[in-house]
Amino acid sequence: MKKIGIALIGVGPGSQPHLASLRELQDRVELRWAVTKSDFERARAAVPTHTRVTTILDHVLQDAAVDAVIVATPAHTHLDIARQTLAAGKHTLVEKPLDISLSKAEELVKFADSTGLRFGVVLQHRFRPGAVRLKQLVASEALGKLQAGVLQVPWWRSQTGYYDQPGRGSLARDGGGVLLTQAIHALDLFRSLVGVRGVVASSVRTTDIHRIETEDFAAAILTLGNGAPGVLMATTAMYPGRAESLELVYTNATVSLTGGTLRVLFHDGRTEVVEGEAKTGSGDSIMDFSPAAHIELLRDFLDAITHGRAPTVNGSEALETHRLIEKIIADSR
Numbered sequence: 001m002k003k004i005g006i007a008l009i010g011v012g013p014g015s016q017p018h019l020a021s022l023r024e025l026q027d028r029v030e031l032r033w034a035v036t037k038s039d040f041e042r043a044r045a046a047v048p049t050h051t052r053v054t055t056i057l058d059h060v061l062q063d064a065a066v067d068a069v070i071v072a073t074p075a076h077t078h079l080d081i082a083r084q085t086l087a088a089g090k091h092t093l094v095e096k097p098l099d100i101s102l103s104k105a106e107e108l109v110k111f112a113d114s115t116g117l118r119f120g121v122v123l124q125h126r127f128r129p130g131a132v133r134l135k136q137l138v139a140s141e142a143l144g145k146l147q148a149g150v151l152q153v154p155w156w157r158s159q160t161g162y163y164d165q166p167g168r169g170s171l172a173r174d175g176g177g178v179l180l181t182q183a184i185h186a187l188d189l190f191r192s193l194v195g196v197r198g199v200v201a202s203s204v205r206t207t208d209i210h211r212i213e214t215e216d217f218a219a220a221i222l223t224l225g226n227g228a229p230g231v232l233m234a235t236t237a238m239y240p241g242r243a244e245s246l247e248l249v250y251t252n253a254t255v256s257l258t259g260g261t262l263r264v265l266f267h268d269g270r271t272e273v274v275e276g277e278a279k280t281g282s283g284d285s286i287m288d289f290s291p292a293a294h295i296e297l298l299r300d301f302l303d304a305i306t307h308g309r310a311p312t313v314n315g316s317e318a319l320e321t322h323r324l325i326e327k328i329i330a331d332s333r
Helices: 013-024 040-046 057-061 075-087 102-115 129-140 159-163 178-182 184-194 292-307 315-332
Strands: 004-009 029-035 052-054 068-071 091-095 119-122 146-154 196-205 217-224 229-235 245-250 253-258 261-266 271-274
Touching (some): 004 013, 004 057, 004 292, 013 029, 052 057, 057 075, 068 075, 075 102, 102 119, 102 315, 119 292, 119 315, 129 184, 129 261, 129 271, 178 184, 178 229, 184 229, 184 245, 184 315, 217 315
Parallel strands (some): 004 029, 004 068, 068 091, 091 119, 146 229
Antiparallel strands (some): 196 217, 217 229, 261 271
């Protein structure tokens, strides 16, 4: 099988799981280019010796051997960069969120759809083994009918260790706070599993713990896809932080997905457990977790290119999660 030529755009901290994924899948993919805005030497040290490093995006766009790109740059750059890579005929995998505003996110997805290329978004929680198994159980109807759902993201980010870094917590760079930047992964998984029909009520604010433009606490009452009630709480102000948890009540079982570990307690006494990683991204060391889910997401993206299908987390899927976040914030206002 011919290797897929790929370029990594952005070699900051967020590129670490992508580099690990590319190493794991090197039998299928070749990292031909890395593009960095600055700190050329650090980028050179982070990538394989055969990978060319540049500060000029056009080098990637003009290389016919580059089939696809990973956009791992700050959110406010995604529309501009991805529009260029797609226009150059490169399949594109972009970091979450799509961009800093819903209008830019919609513009990006519309443009990507018009190209006929594969376009994916890095929302890797769907690829954890526990989440994959839960998706299978939901689809099989073995759990019965959904009665209620609760999603909690009780994370911690310190002011000095995280938010004082340039641009973090700002509207110009991030576009949003805990919902768009941190809890988006868990919220995307929750929405993909049970659906969200509407927002009944919400409260979004910035606590006195942080000095940022964006929210660090959000709560909402939701109507889920089948009409059942749902509850959301997400924050980066809950010291010292815990793993996110998703709890679902069905007529035949109660399900919990805490971090990466799934527990299914059936009413007839059966129990099913899928063990997973406890570290999930809470805390100032934002990349202190296994790249396993990123590897599976990249594998899915490569399969989509090879077989000519949409990635599991495509633009339309990511856009629905972005719209839900916008709705929660708008209703709070």
